[in-house]
Amino acid sequence: MNAPAKISSKDKTISPAERLWAMAAEPMAAVDTIILDRMQSPVGLIPNLAQHLVGAGGKRLRPLLTVSCAQLCGDDGQNAHKLAAAVEFIHSATLLHDDVVDESALRRGKKPANLIWGNSASILVGDFLFARAFNLMVETGNMDALGILSNASSVIAEGEVQQLAALRDILMTEEAYMQVIRAKTAALFAAATEVAPVIAGRPEAERVALRDYGLKLGLAFQLVDDALDYGGFESALGKSVGDDFREGKVTLPVIRAYHSANDTDKAFWKRVIVDHDQRDLDFEKAVSLIRKAGALDSTFDMAREFAADARDALSIFPDNEWRNTLQDLADYVVERIS
Amino acid sequence: MNAPAKISSKDKTISPAERLWAMAAEPMAAVDTIILDRMQSPVGLIPNLAQHLVGAGGKRLRPLLTVSCAQLCGDDGQNAHKLAAAVEFIHSATLLHDDVVDESALRRGKKPANLIWGNSASILVGDFLFARAFNLMVETGNMDALGILSNASSVIAEGEVQQLAALRDILMTEEAYMQVIRAKTAALFAAATEVAPVIAGRPEAERVALRDYGLKLGLAFQLVDDALDYGGFESALGKSVGDDFREGKVTLPVIRAYHSANDTDKAFWKRVIVDHDQRDLDFEKAVSLIRKAGALDSTFDMAREFAADARDALSIFPDNEWRNTLQDLADYVVERIS
Known part of the structure; x- marks a missing residue:
């Protein structure tokens, strides 16, 4: 899981994510040790399943993010590493x-755990990791x-739960969609970054700034994720393109395509x-309608705006390598494929 | 959810559970208010499903138990009520x-939530209550x-997870069974009672005593529950008799019946x-083999021993109504039906 040893944090030809990995290699190795240690249990199914994910x-x-923000706040203590591991456990439980x-x-390019060990094991090991x-x-x-x-x-x-309740609801509003992605994705990003100044004992202003970052x-990240589901490549995302479509999950590209659709196309979306009721080539037609409506571009545009806001949020910190790389990461989250 | 108003805590003709309810009516009303308040959410599916359970x-x-042990420790503060509500939320999430x-x-005599709202809703609302x-x-x-x-x-x-991994394992040992019920049931009982002296700021000895109680x-409770699955009545338990058998869950009565079985009966248990592979009248035959082996009686006996240990654990507390009723509750957990 460590970054390749040859990558220097000064090398601007590599991605900001790779640069952060190189800069944070040592604390992230400590986090890895905690993760591997704390997913152990005498009940063998637990480490087996957890290891897979x-x-x-x-x-x-x-x-x-937790580790890098802690470094930005001058903290490289074990408690920051523990919080980083806790954040990953919460994320893994939700996955x-x-x-x-x-x-x-597909999950992270692999068969998901529940298809190997069954739904019951995934539910209960999720509970274990959460605890x-x-x-x-x-x-x-x-x-x-x-x-x-x-x-x-x-x-x-x-x-x-809100996302589940809105499944197959083509009339879902943009406001409801934004609530869902703020809650299901951005809330954990915000918590992951906010705990860093908290554990470092930094002033309230840094806490506000990092939570906002x-x-x-997180909002930019999820918008891009939802756009890529209609236009990315499986290998790049590690998930199947068209998953949201097949599940009837209504995301921003669909909401926008639906609102600019004529009656025939609205009937398609309802079907x-x-x-x-999905048939051969329906996904391709959905992609084409979304593109025609400019809904992918406008989703990426919104993601870019949030990324710019994230960059701005860090402006209260001194101009150093941690701040700059975290700022670059925000842009990279959007530009990684689009 | 409150105890019937007419029941007096002095009335020895009513059960210890009813007496505790009467004694703790006021703090438990406060706990109820917290529970109802904290299961609210703008996402309507959450309170609907949570209300059901x-x-x-x-x-x-x-x-x-938390509230009564807090009273035993002289604490009737809001924090004790909050911990009691938290204990119920953890329990509800696991259910x-x-x-x-x-x-x-069946769950608590009703259709379980997942059969009404679906598995996904039950998983996610469980996560919500846990959080x-x-x-x-x-x-x-x-x-x-x-x-x-x-x-x-x-x-x-x-x-x-251990219980899941041991499903349909007729060779499960008594030791493994005890580990499972200690973890899945008794651990929450122990935590529910231990947090009371902790929040009340009482000395370590009371903490040890109440954790032990x-x-x-909890061990007595689960042993009785497992015995009743082969000999109780649906209306009394609020769950279907024979659930464990149908699921292939191996509990103490089965372990003991299997170990004293002849080859023909061992073959029955393996089948x-x-x-x-379960057929008509197999459950009745299982009950008969378990009874013949004396495995229900010996399970109840073990439960009685744990109940006596629970009673003894409270002996460090002064002789008062809270201590005495909590002690009586331990016996009642075993004698409620058997």
Whole structure:
């Protein structure tokens, strides 16, 4: 999981994500050790299943954010590493449950755990990882960090339920969509970055700035994810293109395409989303309608705006390598493929 | 959910559980208010589903234990009520996930939530309630209580996974069975009672005593539950008799019946549990083999011993109505039907 040893943090030809990995290689190795240690259990199914998901293949983006923001705040202590591991455990727990809920065919480019060990194991190991996240937070002794991450956890679950309730609802509003992605995705990004100044004992202004950075980065990230589901490549995303479409999940590109559609095309959307009656080439037609409506471009534009906001949020920090790379990461989240 | 108004705590003709309810009516009303308040969400599916499970029909045994032990420790503060509500939320979350895992047909005498709203909703609302439990704990500001309940949460999940891995394993040992019920059931009872002296700021000896009381009470409770699955009545338990058998869940009565069985009967157990090939009257035959082996009686005997241990654990407390009723409750858990 470590960054390739040859990459220098000064090398501007590599991506900001790779640069951050190189800069944070040491603390992230410490985080990895905590993750591997805390997913152990005498009940063998737990480490086996957790290893499949957590142990390899993940981008570790969220703990990387916690660690990098802690470094930005001058903190490289073990408590920051524990919070980073806790963030990854919370994320992993939601992925395990999402796989059962979404009936995904691919997760991080691999067969999801529930298709190997069954839904029951994924549900229960998810619960285990979630509880272990709280064990780690308790060990830090920092009640503010616990408050931030437990609050994010209930907001995430709320967002997941809202998304479930809105499944196949072609009349979902942009406002409702933004609520869902703010809750299910951006809340954890915001918590991952906000706990860094908290554990570092930094002033309120840095806490506000880093929470804002994470929130905007998370919104940009999810918008791009939702756009790529109609235009990316499986290998780049590690998930199947067209997943949202097949599940009847209504995302911004669909909302915008639907609103600019004529009656014939509206009937198409109702058939494939509301009636969930999908036939050969329907996905290709959906992509074409979305492109015609300019809905991919406008989704990427919105993501770019949030990325710019994320960049701005960090302007209160001194001009140094951590700040600059975190700022570059915001742009990179949008430009990674589009 | 409140105890009937007419019941007096002095009335020895009513059960210890009813007496505790009468004694704790006021703090339990406060707990109810917290529970109802904290299961609210703008996402309507959450309170609807939570109301079905949490809002009515539950025995509220675990929060009743927290509240009663807090009273025993001289604490009637809001933080004790919040911890009691958190305990009930953790329990409710595990029930929602258990329903999906076990494919139960009845829960608390009602159709389980997943058969009404679907597995996905049960998984995600379970996650929500679990997160809300931690929100409540954070509000108390008591890191020790957080440690106890977050530790119990990971132990519970571990126990649930161990039980899942041992499904249809007729060779499961008594030791493994005891580990499972200690983890999946007794750990939350122990945490529910231990947090009371912790939030009340009582000395370590009371913490040890109340943890021991909860642990033994929980073991007795689960042993009786497992015995009743082969000999109780649906209306009394609020769950279907024979659930464990149909799921291929190996419990103490089965382990003991199997070990004293002849070859023909061993073949029967292998067919119904390991091969999971169950036919008409197989359950009746299982009950008869278990009775013939004396395995129900010996399971109840073991439960009685744990109940006696629970009673003894409270002997360090002064002789008062709270202590005496909690002690009587331990015996009642075993004698409620047997």
